[in-house]
Amino acid sequence: MAEKTNLLNHSKKMLEQNQVHIWRVNIDNPTLNLDDLFSDVLSDDERKRVDRLKSEKDKRRFIVSRGLLRENLGNYIGTEPSDITFTYNKYGKPDLKPEHNQGNIKFNVSHSANLAIYAISQNREVGIDLEYIREVRTADKIIKRFFTQQETDFYYSQPEDKKKLAFFTLWTRKEAYSKARGMGIGLPSKEFDLNLAPTTVISTTDMKTESKWSLVDIEIDEDYLAALATEGKDIEICRFEFKTL
Numbered sequence: 001m002a003e004k005t006n007l008l009n010h011s012k013k014m015l016e017q018n019q020v021h022i023w024r025v026n027i028d029n030p031t032l033n034l035d036d037l038f039s040d041v042l043s044d045d046e047r048k049r050v051d052r053l054k055s056e057k058d059k060r061r062f063i064v065s066r067g068l069l070r071e072n073l074g075n076y077i078g079t080e081p082s083d084i085t086f087t088y089n090k091y092g093k094p095d096l097k098p099e100h101n102q103g104n105i106k107f108n109v110s111h112s113a114n115l116a117i118y119a120i121s122q123n124r125e126v127g128i129d130l131e132y133i134r135e136v137r138t139a140d141k142i143i144k145r146f147f148t149q150q151e152t153d154f155y156y157s158q159p160e161d162k163k164k165l166a167f168f169t170l171w172t173r174k175e176a177y178s179k180a181r182g183m184g185i186g187l188p189s190k191e192f193d194l195n196l197a198p199t200t201v202i203s204t205t206d207m208k209t210e211s212k213w214s215l216v217d218i219e220i221d222e223d224y225l226a227a228l229a230t231e232g233k234d235i236e237i238c239r240f241e242f243k244t245l
């Protein structure tokens with residue numbers, strides 16, 4: 001195989017036990033060499049997934065998001081990006097194969113429009129969700145289906161010009177928590193309430209249980225909202241940006 005180019009202009013980062021590292025990457029960056037990522041970094045099943053995607057834009061975004069995730073994780077676990085093996089739980093959440101992951105590194109990924117973000121932690125589950133803020137014509141239906149009464153009341157109490165922001169704030173928090181639990185849509189989203197307390201998750205089926213999860217909003221820019229859910233308290237969040245060579 002041809003010698004690999006390190007596409008990332010960052011040094012190895014030390015991950016402390018209490019930290020969650022958040023990486024942000026522009027997946028539409030035109031300077032990235034997609035052919036190298038596709039042929040040298042992705043696995044066979046990932047290449048097949050690319051082939052199944054219809055639009056060129058989706059193909060490009062998956063190649064970059066997954067390729068740079070491999071590059072990034074490789075730096076944490078000391079493995080060549082192409083040698084990383086992912087396992088998937090029954091809801092599709094990817095994890096590192098335990099044999100290659102003695103430090104028990106955990107991660108989660110989200111992408112929306114032209115950004116991807118990765119959350120990386122050690123010995124604690126993480127879930128992250130990123131959303132490009134946009135009009136959602138079906139907001140009322142989604143709220144009815146997924147939001148608790150308290151969340152619904154909060155949303156409808158907002159002035160018209162704040163509703164979009166309220167919707168995506170609740171949505172990203174709920175998604176991040178569902179993703180941290182590894183269940184995605186498998187987790188009944190009305191059984192937990194994330195309303196105005198962004199640092200805790202409250203089970204609506206047992207309001208007295210103290211949550212072991214932390215939930216924080218992650219500032220991106222005015223066009224995006226993001227939230228992180230992770231096990232444990234007193235978490236330090238460290239933020240990094242991918243810079244390509």
Ligand SMILES: CC(C)(COP(=O)(O)OP(=O)(O)OC[C@H]1O[C@@H](n2cnc3c(N)ncnc32)[C@H](O)[C@@H]1OP(=O)(O)O)[C@@H](O)C(=O)NCCC(=O)NCCS
Nearest residue numbers: 091092093109110111146171174175179182183184185189
């Ligand atoms: C996959 C899912 C978990 C997230 O989808 P999404 O928001 O469209 O996409 P995101 O970009 O945020 O996340 C996709 C990434 O999450 C990861 N992922 C996939 N399944 C996952 C799961 N069950 N749990 C956690 N992470 C998962 C993958 O890395 C995927 O990236 P990939 O495309 O590179 O493989 C989605 O299917 C889902 O179930 N969402 C929850 C819906 C829900 O119940 N919402 C209620 C809140 S209101």
